[in-house]
Amino acid sequence: MRCATICRTGFRRECCQQPHSAGDGMIARIPVLYILLAAYRGERFLSDLLDSLLGQSDPHWRLLVSDDGSDDDTLSILHRYAAVDTRIIIIERPSVRLGATANFGFLLHNFLALGGEWFALCDQDDIWHPYKIERLRSTMQDYIAAPEPHLAFSDLNWIDEHGRQLAPSHFAATAVGQPSQAATVFALLHNLVPGCAMVGNRALAWQALPFPECIAHHDWWLLTLAAAGGKVLTVNEALICYRQHGGNLVGASTVRRRIVDLLTHPTRLVRHARLQYWGAIAQGKALHKRLGSEQLASSWREALAVLETGLAAPSRWRRMRTIMSGALARYGFARRVFMLIGALQTPQPCQGREICCHGLEAGDR
Incomplete structure (x- = not known):
């Protein structure tokens, strides 16, 4: 299967705020999905992504793009597409490099400032299946306006740099855990869901900003906020072609690869x-x-108590005892061995600052 062929269906010109007729004859407003793209040197695969967005069966979206100082043709490609479809919005900002996490923080801040109701994270080298937004909207529609943080995610299939399928399911290929575990305290210690598979509501974005400096990954941060303080919803269907190539091998961490890396x-x-x-x-x-x-x-209060008093204890021996105790038995022996390797080492110093975006106060949400 070649995802680049399946997903590339041409330009669509429907307006994001096109009205929809409800069953009772009233005109219902459809919340626009804000797709957040932090771009950087993405010229090679960017057109495939943009074509897949333009080919979505659900036209009610806007793409917010922040380029992080690309020195290739990324910006020219973006401007070419934006000239054809007004749903593509390039946010100008100072040319200083932010890095991926702060750049996504900048985009989330703009999403809130624009009054957005729900958002999706987007990678520049992936391809969205034509029904991705439609499926995720169906799952999230009752929670978009919820006051608590809500997040939904789908499965992904892997493709290579030429668009050929490598694996039909991300979760089956990586064996990182069952998708249902993303809604539990299991997500506290393991990053289960790639950001490009996620959508979240406004309450989640509000809770997430400003990003603490010490977060491991911005997508993991979003997942834990929703799982601990709101709700995580799962779509058991691959809705995105997750590209694996020389510059992006994060997803391709199978059990076999981890064993090979160890050796x-x-x-x-x-x-x-x-x-x-x-x-x-x-x-x-x-x-x-x-x-x-x-x-x-x-359950999260209990898990965080174990984390703060046991896993983060000054004593290496106490950390090791906590990992091998019954409280962490659900993580499996292999995962606990991996945790032991980390626990035996000293932590990386963290200054405790909060990351929002260039030119904004950390508390400005």
């Missing part, structure tokens, strides 16, 4: 274990501070 690149594995372990702890502490105990589900 051939032990230093890299040790470094990754340290970043994952202490990143999860820093993010968990930030989550507790952001939501407060009163907004946390009881």
Whole structure:
């Protein structure tokens, strides 16, 4: 299967705010999905992504793009598409490099400033299936206006740089866990869902900003906020072609690859274990501070207590005992061994600043 062929269906010119006739004859307003694209040197695959957005069966979307100082043809491609379809909005900003996390924070801030009701994260090298927005809207429609943070995500299929399918299911290929576990405390210690598969409501964006400096990944931060303080919804269908290539191999971490890495690149594995372990702890502490105990589900309060008193303990031996105790048995033996590798190392210093975006105060939400 070649996703580039399946998803590329041509330009659509429907207006994002096109009215919809409800069953009782009244005109119902359809919330526009704001798609957030943090672009950087994406010329190679960007047109495939944009074509797949223009080919969506649900036309009620806007694309907000922030380029992070690309020195290739990324901006010229974006301007060419924006000239044809007014739903594509390029946000001008100072040319200083932000990095991916702060750039997404900048886009989330603009989403809130524009009065957006729900949003999707987007990667520049993927391809959206034609019914992605339609399926996710159907799942999220009762929660878009909810006062609590809500997030929905779909499965993904992997493709190579030529658009050929590598795996029909991201979750089956990686064996990172069952999709249903993303709605549980399992997500506290393991990043289960790629950001490009997510959509969230306004309440989630409001809770997420400003990004704490110590969060491990912005998409993981969004997932834990929704799981701990709101609701996570799962669409058990692959709705995006998740491209694996030389510049993006994050998703292609199968069990076999991890075993090979352990045997051939032990230093890299040790470094990754340290970043994952202490990143999860820093993010968990930030989550507790952001939501407060009163907004946390009881299971999350208990899990965060274990994290703060056991997994983050000054004593290596106490950290190790916590990992091997019954409280973490649900994570499986192999995962706990990986956690032990991280727990034996010292944490990366964190300054505790909050990341929002260039030129904005951290508290300006």
